[in-house]
Amino acid sequence: MAVTLAGADSPSEHLQLAAFTAMAAAVFIWLGRRQRRTGRSLVAPNETMRAGDRLIQPPPPSRDHRTAGCVWIGVGGIFVLPAVFNVVAAIRQLTS
Numbered sequence: 001m002a003v004t005l006a007g008a009d010s011p012s013e014h015l016q017l018a019a020f021t022a023m024a025a026a027v028f029i030w031l032g033r034r035q036r037r038t039g040r041s042l043v044a045p046n047e048t049m050r051a052g053d054r055l056i057q058p059p060p061p062s063r064d065h066r067t068a069g070c071v072w073i074g075v076g077g078i079f080v081l082p083a084v085f086n087v088v089a090a091i092r093q094l095t096s
Helices: 002-007 011-038 063-095
Strands: 049-051 054-056
Touching: 011 063
Parallel strands: none
Antiparallel strands: 049 054
């Protein structure tokens, strides 16, 4: 957090950093919610696939993938804090 705030000198730079970290947070939270909801890997979703003359069923939902989804949501939550701090820093610079 201190490195992010120290690198920005103007309110516009703070807002750019806030937008970037907010987008990263949204992506990680979206991926985590999707993985937690389905219980399947992000790479192999719950679609059947055709290989040759037979259909291959998707793997069953697993607890490990749901736990990994919760971890991704936590990572996204970590990215929310710098976004909030950068917005507050931009507002403070604009008002002072």
